[in-house]
């Protein structure tokens with residue numbers, strides 16, 4: 044289906060459907076076959092599922108269309124497989140710029156590149172544009188998150204992506220927190236956009252998947268070759284579930300963003316809360332930038348209850364509706380204290396709770412948080 048002029052809320056519903064023929068299914072089928080009838084010289088037709096299966100294609104087309112990409116997305120077996128594939132463009136002994144606050148396992152992967160491949164890793168405050176631009180000098184690749192996990196810092200994407208391009212630095216933007224409905228970094232000049240599809244895109248906390256997407260034909264070929272060589276493939280059923288989840292992305296994002304902004308405002312006024320981080324708040328350091336470059340403020344909040352790490356743990360123990368769990372972007376609201384992980388950046392405050400706002404009734408979510416905060420304090 045040709046979808047050039049449709050709004051993203053329509054694309055999530057319409058993309059990746061089978062051709063409209065009499066008797067055709069409305070949804071694409073799941074093909075469970077590791078191998079395909081194929082003989083003689085290779086190069087035509089499907090061959091073996093590690094190299095490609097028709098069940099990836101509808102999701103890849105839909106995500107490619109949402110990111111406004113020249114190519115379909117490349118789906119991987121997890122967000123981390125997508126991170127590893129994207130970071131495979133960093134040369135041995137090259138220079139990689141990363142946010143000091145970012146998904147901790149992505150930062151761990153960068154450290155692994157430093158240890159095993161002699162890569163110089165420059166950790167920067169991604170919200171400090173001058174610092175990042177200085178770090179781009181002489182760099183090969185920059186990995187950008189915006190908003191960052193878990194600090195919700197907002198990078199100046201148009202300026203950073205332009206500065207990287209001027210310097211010949213390849214840029215990778217992790218768009219997991221924002222989703223393509225809220226920002227489309229390829230349009231601002233990013234080379235690769237990646238997702239943990241496990242989060243908002245699939246949206247139901249029932250699959251682990253990742254994806255990369257690019258406008259660049261060579262990068263697209265490299266990402267596909269990486270997937271085949273490393274066997275970093277997604278199972279057909281998971282990709283089908285992700286496409287099913289994607290159909291409601293616009294509704295889920297609209298609802299959870301609205302609730303997140305409402306909860307941020309209520310939390311900021313609560314006496315048992317020392318600090319709230321969410322770009323929707325007028326006083327948040329990322330507010331103005333986010334208002335300019337994003338279509339909404341995202342649905343993840345950073346909250347520091349009074350009472351330090353103990354106070355934060357007490358809130359997690361006292362909630363009844365919110366689920367104490369890692370991950371984010373599901374229909375159900377979750378929360379966790381990030382520094383419970385020994386590997387989380389030490390500049391993330393010990394008492395920071397990361398809240399992922401789902402699609403439940405906002406007053407129910409608030410009532411549960413408020414009783415937990417009252418009990419904990």
Ligand SMILES: Cc1ncc(COP(=O)(O)O)c(C=O)c1O
Pocket residue numbers: 121122123124126146149188192217219220238239240241251252253370
């Ligand atoms: C921003 C971000 N990028 C990448 C990942 C890794 O994704 P996955 O868990 O699907 O491997 C995560 C997971 O939490 C994440 O939050």
